[in-house]
Each structure stands twice: as structure tokens, then as C-alpha cells.
Amino acid sequence: MRSPMLLQVAQLARRSVIRTLRQPAVIVPSVLFPMLLLAVNSGGLQPATNLPGFPADSYLKFAFALPFLQGTLFAATAAGTDLARDIETGFLSRLSLTPVRPAALLIGQLAGTVVLAVFQGVVFLSIGLVIGVTPEAGVGGAVMLVLFMALLALGFGGIGAWLALRTGNGEAVQGLFPLLFVGLFLS
Amino acid sequence: MVATISDETITRQERKRGSGIEVEGLVREFRKGPRAVDGISLSVAPGEIYGFLGPNGAGKSTTVLMLTTLLPPTAGVARVAGHDIVREGPKVRAAIGAALQEAALDPLLTGREHLGLQAALHGLPKQERKRRGEALLERVGLTEAADRKVGGYSGGMKRRLDLALALVHNPRVLFLDEPTTGLDPQSRSALWQEVARLAHEEGVTVFLTTQYLEEADQLADRVGIIDRGRIVAEDTPAALKAQVGRPSVEAVPANPKDRAAIQRTLERFGDLVTTQSSAVAVRLSRGDLTDVVRALDVEGLPVANLKLNAPTLDDVFLAKTGRSLEGAGESEGEQG
Ligand SMILES: Nc1ncnc2c1ncn2[C@@H]1O[C@H](COP(=O)(O)OP(=O)(O)OP(=O)(O)O)[C@@H](O)[C@H]1O
Ligand SMILES: [Mg+2]
DSSP states (O other): OOOOOOHHHHHHHHHHHHHHHHHHHHHHHHHHHHHHHHHHHHHHHHHGGGTTOSSSHHHHHHHHHHHHHHHHHHHHHHHHHHHHHHHHHHHHHHHHHHTTOOOHHHEEEEEEHHHHHHHHHHHHHHHHHHOOOOOTTHHEEEEEHHHHHHHHHHHHHHHHHHHHHOOOOHHHHHHHHHHHHHHHOOO | OOOOOOOOOHHHHHSOOOOHHHHHHHHEEEETEEEEEEEEEEEEEEEEEEEEEOOTSHHEEEEEHHHSSSSSSOOOOOEEETTEEEHHHHHHHHHEEOOOOOOOOOOBBBBBHHHHHHHHHHTHHHHHHHHHHHHHHHTOOOTTTTSSSGGGGOOHHHHHHHHHHHHTTTTTEEESSSTTTTTOOHHHHHHHHHHHHHHHOOOOOOEEESSSSHHHHOOOOOOEEEEEEEEEEEEOOOHHHHHHOOOEEEEEEGGGGGHHHHHHHHSSSEEEESSSSSOEEEEEEEOOOHHHHHHHHHHHHEEEEEEOOOOOOHHHHHHSSSSSSSTGGGGGTOOO
16 A cells, blocks of 8 residues: 555645744744845945946845845755754654655655745845835746745755755754855855 | 554454564674674564563664664564565565654654654555544543644653554554653553553554563563673563572661671572662572571671562573673663
8 A cells, every 4th residue: 555656745745844834943044144144235235336347236136136045045954954853863764664755755855945935035025125126027037036946945955955864964964054055155 | 442443354364464573693783883783583473572671782772673674684584574674675664563762753743743644654545544543642642632742742742652653554563662761650551551452452463672671571471681682581571580480588787787797697598689779689599588587687687678579580681691680781881
């Protein structure tokens, strides 16, 4: 009696989303910190836009891309940490004693990340509206941006999950992610 | 209170076709460590409760992890419910339920959510899932706490939920790794009752590890005593105790300064046995309790307490390993 893959994914995704929603301590900073960073940056660095060859006319516009990236990284770190915790507590062992498929396990785990990323995207866009930054392509662009964020979170989440599986340790995942973040900036 | 499970008849029949455990020369080596499990052979009959008794670090959990397919053995073969643990992992997993040493629960989910997830992943149909979940919650006494997050559960509640989760898919073989560690006496005896009921009424084969002599003694049909990865004795609790034979006499000196004198007197009746307290104890090999009382009286040595102890499984452990079970693991500086 093997439960179909789709059902398994749905069940695990539900769990992952429930977990995310029940951790305000993860949701709040994941929205708050990128916004704080934005506030600090845009306040102090506006003169940078006067430099010749700067890509955006308003630094705010440029700076606004950062929270999206940072936010997704937050979400993805959470995904990796969640999986690592499941390894540490043995919850993953419990799951692997059921006929669940490894792929279902991974996709299900990432669902919470995607939900968090979409939520962040919507919040950032709303804040953007308030402070006068709107995506150039209008509503369609906004939707695209949120989708892009979800995809990015999925990708980073996948890396996080991989790290978790390799190290089996939550701290390792949390420790490695900032490095990844820095790496992304240098590239 | 107990739910009637619709596929009960099917499982009954399946159970008849072998749901025991056969282990032959099982070994597990960890990198840079001693052999955690060093060539274990045992067999557990369908419907039997097998108690795996040993101190910290003896290799109990490692054995359970191998038998539940979560850890590959270094050598040896084992069949659980008729299936090879290495080559037929999925079949083994379908037949077994396991509550491992650390109750592996998600603190953010409720008890009911745990059961729902577990049942769904095991492929139970939707209506069945709900019914099964409610019945199990009732059975382990968690109906009222079912909608609270597990993070707020007590240790005993977590253990009971763990047991319920292990039973969701009606397993034929049940593995319980130290199921009553940290439970209060009441929850402990409730769990014992439930395990006994599962084995004796539903024919579930139970492989249970414990550090508690009393637990192995009361619950297990047969006990295997494991020490440093090897089985040092195996039989029914009664037969094991009969091997040791004679009871021991334990005296608590009324004045601590008399301790040495009391020890000398007692040693006339048998060999010294280690105790944890200030008491002096010997295994009786000459005379009986009245002779001991008379001798102490003649010497004029007052005692605060005098006890005759029937042989215990600890005595068996002592006889086989030369160490007492209590604290045997700690003396090697190991921890659970
Ligand atoms: N993953 C591991 N890596 C290295 N050594 C291990 C590992 N797991 C267990 N061991 C070692 O194997 C031995 C047996 O451990 P095991 O956990 O099976 O003992 P146990 O009988 O379950 O003890 P306890 O009563 O404390 O739970 C111990 O010496 C332990 O240190
Ligand atoms: Mg153990």
C-alpha cells in the first residue's frame, strides 16, 4: 500500500507551511531585517547615485532589490535549518520508516520556504508602493517579481537542504549561508 | 475504548506467516570506535516480548537501528517479519513500528497532526486515518492534549505519542528503545499494560530495550542481557534467576563503625555482593537467614535493617560480567 507521491508531497508541504506559520520568530525578522537594511542604506548612500555610471537613477530603487535577495536567503536558511533539525531530532528517521519517497520529502520540506518567500515578496512590494517604488512593468511585473522570489527561495532552499543532508547539523547550515550571501555579492 | 480495525483479519493472517525476528552474527563497527555490536545472534518468536537488557553504551540502540533498517550492519544477517533487513528494507519497514530512544517529534505540530501525517504517509485512506488517529489517541490517553503543540508536552506524553505513532499502520513487529525511561511509575505501568496487551491479544512481536531490571523482569517473556556488544545471557527471567540460585542477605549497620565487623560476620555465610548503599550484602551459600541473625547477635552487632533478597536479573548480570548493572555503563565513562 504505497501512498501516491502527490499525496505525500501535499502532506509534507502542509506540515512545512504549518511550521513556518507557527514560527513568528522566523517570519518577522525575515521581513524586518531586509527593510531595516534598506532604510539604513537608502538614508546614507543616496549620494552614490551621483557617481558616473551608476545603474539606477535613485539609489532607493537599486537598494530595493537587495531585500528581495536577502529575504529569500532568510527563507532558505530556515528551510535548511528545519531539515537539519529533523535530522538531529530523528524526525527524518521517523519519516523514512514510512513508505515516503525521498523526492516527496525534499519538495514537501521546501514548500514552507516558498510560502514564506511569497509572503515576503508581497510585503516588500506593498512597502515599496508606500515609499514610492513600483515595479516598472506594473501588476504583471509585481507578480513576476514574487514568482521570481519564490523560485529563488526554492533554489536557495535546495542548497540549504543539501547542506543539511551533508552536515546533518543546523548550526552548520546557519553558519554557511552568510558565506554564500557574501559569495553572491562578490560575483 | 479499543478500536476495531477493519483490516484486522488480514493482519491476523499475515501475522501467522512469520512475524518474528531472526538475527545471526550481527556486527556494527563505528569508525574509530569499538564494535558497538559484536556478533549478536538471537531469535524472537511471533507474539513474544523480548527484553534487551543492558547498561549505557552496551549496544542496544545500535541493534535496534540495524533491525529497523536505519543503520546498515557491518556484518551478519537478520530477518524481521520474514524479510532481510539489508536486501528487503521497504518490506521490513512496512511490517514494523518503532519508537526510538529519542522521541522524534516536531515541537511545532500537535499530537493529532503528527498522527494525521504519519497515517497519510503510510497510505491509510482518508476516513480510516481519522478513525485510527482518534482510537490511538484514546488508547494512549492523549485525547485531551491532542490539539496542543507537542513542544508543550511532558516527557511521558511525548513517549506515549511516540508509541501511538509507531502503531498507526498496525505493525506486526514493534521496536521500543527504552520506552519508559523518564516516565513516572503510573505512566510506566500503563505503558507496560499496553505493550502486554498488544503482544498477548493482538499477537504483535515486541523487541524492547531497557536499563531497568524490573521492566525486563515484569514485561518480557524472554530476556537477552547485552554487555559491550555481546549477549552474555539469554532466557526467561525466571530461568535466568534460577541460574544464579541463592538469595542474598543484606544488613545495614546501626552504627557505621560496626561495618567492618558486620562484613566479617556475613562473609562466613557467602561471598560479598556489591551494594550501592552503606549496607553490607553477601550471596548466601552456607546457612540461612536465621543463622545470620544468630551470628550477628552472638557478636553483639546491632543492625538497623536486615533483608533477604531473592535473586534478581542484576545478580545474573553480576554473575556473568563481574559488574553490577547499575552504573556498569557509567564506569566506562559513557553516556546515553
Ligand atoms: N553514531 C555513532 N558513532 C560512533 N559511535 C557510536 C555511534 N552510535 C553509538 N556509538 C557507540 O556504540 C556503543 C553502543 O551505543 P548504543 O547507543 O547502541 O548503546 P545503548 O545500549 O543504546 O546505550 P544507552 O542505554 O545509553 O542508550 C557506544 O560505545 C557508543 O558510544
Ligand atoms: Mg540506547
